[in-house]
Amino acid sequence: KQEVTQIPAALSVPEGENLVLNCSFTDSAIYNLQWFRQDPGKGLTSLLLIQSSQREQTSGRLNASLDKSSGRSTLYIAASQPGDSATYLCAVRTGANNLFFGTGTRLTVIP
Amino acid sequence: DTAVSQTPKYLVTQMGNDKSIKCEQNLGHDTMYWYKQDSKKFLKIMFSYNNKELIINETVPNRFSPKSPDKAHLNLHINSLELGDSAVYFCASSQYHEQYFGPGTRLTVT
Numbered sequence: 256k257q258e259v260t261q262i263p264a265a266l267s268v269p270e271g272e273n274l275v276l277n278c279s280f281t282d283s284a285i286y287n288l289q290w291f292r293q294d295p296g297k298g299l300t301s302l303l304l305i306q307s308s309q310r311e312q313t314s315g316r317l318n319a320s321l322d323k324s325s326g327r328s329t330l331y332i333a334a335s336q337p338g339d340s341a342t343y344l345c346a347v348r349t350g351a352n353n354l355f356f357g358t359g360t361r362l363t364v365i366p
Numbered sequence: 367d368t369a370v371s372q373t374p375k376y377l378v379t380q381m382g383n384d385k386s387i388k389c390e391q392n393l394g395h396d397t398m399y400w401y402k403q404d405s406k407k408f409l410k411i412m413f414s415y416n417n418k419e420l421i422i423n424e425t426v427p428n429r430f431s432p433k434s435p436d437k438a439h440l441n442l443h444i445n446s447l448e449l450g451d452s453a454v455y456f457c458a459s460s461q462y463h464e465q466y467f468g469p470g471t472r473l474t475v476t
Contacts, residue, residue, distance in 0.1 A: 298370075301465065348463055353414070354411055
C-alpha cells in the first residue's frame with residue numbers, strides 16, 4: 256500500500272529565504288505526483304504536476320523535482336514571501352483514479 | 367466562473383440524520399472525486415467516478431453513496447450520520463490526471 260510522508264511537518268522561515276519541502280513515497284510505481292497548497296479553511300490549489308517520466312517542473316518561484324526510483328520529490332520555493340504561508344501537500348497517483356496524499360508541511364513565512 | 371463548486375459550505379446536523387452535499391464542475395472533466403479531510407488534516411480519497419466506472423475506497427462505510435445525475439455533477443449522500451463523520455469533505459475533478467478541488471464542505475455532526 257502506498258504511503259506518502261512529508262518532512263518537516265512545520266517550517267518557519269524569514270521572508271526572502273529559499274526553502275525546500277520534502278515528500279517521500281513507498282511505492283515507486285506511480286503515474287504522477289502533484290503538489291498543492293491549502294490555505295486555512297480553504298480548498299486545495301494545484302501548484303505543479305510532474306508526470307512519472309519527468310524529472311522536474313517549474314512555475315514562477317516554484318520548482319518541483321521527482322526521483323521516482325528513490326521515491327522522493329522536493330518542492331523548492333525561491334525568495335519566500337509572507338503570501339506563501341500555507342500548508343503544502345504532495346500527492347501521488349497510483350492506478351487510474353487513486354490519489355494518495357502526504358501529511359502536509361505547514362509553512363510560515365515571517366515578514 | 368468557479369471551476370469546482372460545492373454546496374453547502376457549512377453543514378451542522380444531528381446524529382442519525384441523512385444529508386447531501388452537492389458538487390458541480392464546469393471544466394468539462396470526465397472524472398470526479400470525493401475526499402474526506404479529518405481533524406488531523408489528512409486527506410483520503412473516498413470515491414472516484416466517471417461516466418463508466420465508480421471506484422469505491424473499501425474503507426468507506428456504505429452509509430456514504432455518490433450519485434451523479436450527469437457528467438458535471440457528483441453529489442454525496444450520507445445516511446444515518448455519526449459523530450465520526452464530522453470532517454471537511456472535498457469534491458474534485460480531473461482530466462489527464464491533474465486534479466482541481468472545490469472549496470470544501472465542513473460537516474459537523476452533533
